[in-house]
Amino acid sequence: MKSYRKELWFKTDQRRKLINITREIEACLAESSISEGLVLVNAMHITSSVFINDDESGLHHDFEVWLEKLAPEKPYSQYRHNGYEDNADAHLKRTIMGREVVVAITGGKLDFGPWEQIFYGEFDGKRNKRVLVKIIGE
Numbered sequence: 104m105k106s107y108r109k110e111l112w113f114k115t116d117q118r119r120k121l122i123n124i125t126r127e128i129e130a131c132l133a134e135s136s137i138s139e140g141l142v143l144v145n146a147m148h149i150t151s152s153v154f155i156n157d158d159e160s161g162l163h164h165d166f167e168v169w170l171e172k173l174a175p176e177k178p179y180s181q182y183r184h185n186g187y188e189d190n191a192d193a194h195l196k197r198t199i200m201g202r203e204v205v206v207a208i209t210g211g212k213l214d215f216g217p218w219e220q221i222f223y224g225e226f227d228g229k230r231n232k233r234v235l236v237k238i239i240g241e
């Protein structure tokens with residue numbers, strides 16, 4: 104069995120941002136030369152997510168509105184976690200959007216259903232953060 108590991112770095116200019124990282128994961132897969140197996144992609148921080156969904160701007164707006172209803176950023180004082188930090192909402196948003204995805208690799212390609220794309224979801228950005236890519240297989 105072969106294995107491959109890589110860290111991808113992100114620094115968003117906004118507090119919250121959704122980034123399509125499908126091309127980056129495909130590049131990792133090509134670099135790994137693994138054609139049958141699994142790829143795990145996970146956020147290495149507890150205020151950001153990796154998830155799979157549609158790359159459609161209306162939906163991305165809907166995610167922002169929905170997450171702000173569930174865990175509004177402000178007022179910061181509404182959260183016990185906020186003291187030294189102001190990112191309680193980001194922890195909650197990350198939990199809902201998920202930590203990681205696993206995708207099957209078949210014939211050297213990500214074995215997606217229709218419209219599936221991999222996203223990095225940043226909820227407390229403007230600093231360097233990492234995503235882990237681990238690929239195992241043959």
Ligand code: ZN
Pocket residue numbers: 184188190191194
């Ligand atoms: Zn925190």
